[in-house]
Amino acid sequence: MVKIASVIGATGYVGSAVVKSLFEHGFDVVRAASRSPANASWLSSLGPEGGVQIMPLTLTNEGGSSLEELGQLMRGSDAAFFCAGFEEQSPSTIDFMVNNALDVIKVAKQENVKSVVLTSSGGSTNPAGLTDSTPKSEVLHFSDPSAQIAAGKISPAAKTLMEIRAFEAVGRDHANKITDAALASSSPRLCIMVPNLILGPQLDPGPIKGNSLPWICKIVKKQRMNESIPNDSMSIIDVRDLASLHVACALNPSASGRYFGVNKSFPWREILNTIAEVHECYVPPPLNEAEDYESKVTTQFDHTRKNSLGVALRDLESTLRDLVEYLKSKNAI
Template sequence: MSSRIAVIGASGFIGSHVAVELIARGHDVTLTARDPRATAAWLVPALKKRAPRGTLYALMQAELDDADSIEIALEGCSGLICCAGTAKAEPATVELMLAAVQNICSACLTAEVPVAVFTSSTGSMNPPGDEPELKNELDHWSDDAAQIAAGKFGPAGKTRLDRGALAAMQESGGRLRTAVINPSLVTGPVYQPDPVGQLRLIRDILKGERMAESIPNDSMSIIDVRDLAQLHIAALLNPNASGRYFGVKRSWHWREILAALQRCVPGYSPPPVDPEEVPIRPTGFDLTRRDSLGVPLRDLDEILQAVVDELNRRGMLD
């Protein structure tokens, strides 16, 4: 594989980490953003800090629904990672995500780029009925029609993205390899000047503005954004990697998450646990495929400590 990789959606939380990690490894990168000028103000300094001497990068405008702009960004590239999405959750989101994966895969075939990796979510992996004891990437699919009927347009879009990526690979006759990384809650250090929603969530918990009265009897699947970036790159570079991969460390009950936050911030006190409540079982995952990518992942305390450090750096806990 040649050294230049395209990152679609480099202005996002995940995409910026993918871009910085690629360039730290010595890859040239072509980065796309909806607003390259605004993105350059904060992303270019991060790239320069990590880039080995002689590494090249370009930042250009591209839109998910504009196949021509994606094809231009792919010039001279041998691989693509798409971390772009939309913050909107509306009916149009579903068709946008399907159009995005179709446009990107079509552009890859035209430009003879042999591999594309996509960021999706575990929202595409919730089969109807009772939750499996261990979810896996091969068998467990959400029902996108049911998701749309329930107004879950964001997850429905991801379900169609996953199906579109795998269909494009199957229909390419071996010309295109696709992989999809499926995270849930992604958090960690942030390059963007504005705090992402995940930072605000943890900040609100620590400030007593969320989960102040009771702990949800639920679980959350979490990963550090730096580890998620590594999973994307591992899937890109491994010629045997294709299909979907969980992008989670594991799932924890909120009791465990809040207890870990207390270890990170000793002044924080979680709400009391209801002694009569039977805690639900956290979501279970068969992580065999994820582990085949060979990326070591941070555990809960290290993940949350990085969040607390970022919040302190920004003065959000003052």
């Protein structure tokens, strides 16, 4: 039987990695959605000849207008992935993320797609008062979207609200408990990936895009973080591992609900010293003598649910080494 998957946001950093990972995990056909299929022809190189079917899809803030295109995209698919992102700090970001995620779930239900995987962000996992020493839990810890909006954190609020509304659409609460048995039984299996900083090579052959890679370039070129090493940590995952976690969610019939897309939280001094190990031209800034680095606790996570997906993750050195080589190949550092 031919295994088919549909990817919305296929030309993006995460979406393109998901396309490639699907073929690595036994899918035969990937329908890759693009607003401009003519500009997405490079996706064909991510799978066998004829494996990538590039299909038109235009998403709007209001949603709804793309239902016919979504139906054509998802018809006959075993799994659908919503990896589209919209990062403007404006209310339209909320409309875009929520409405289009709900459309994907609606059409998946109509087309009998077995599983839907949404890409969210770690900004949805920060309830007030949670300390770094308390392990974060996917089923317990949710941000308050109203507080996020009041603080001007519109993009994180959009992801939080997307998750809450998506759970409601499949008859579950935001902790993945069933609230409507009939709706839950008639809906696709929903999984939500929650990553933080995503690093690793970009598959798009064009210019470096997004937020994370240009930011790392500035750090390596001493345009950012050049006075002293922050006494803080950053939660990181390799984009290739994140893609594998997405696919594992789709393939595992018992997978449901949120999963951290995080390797672990690394102290910045470890991150910057590792960059120096893999890139001979980089010299980390000094430690700040006023800071107590030894006592600083990195953000903790409960990795139980993520580990249940059975994906082996790259270590920090491997991720940063491959990233540096990629950035060098693009003459970015």
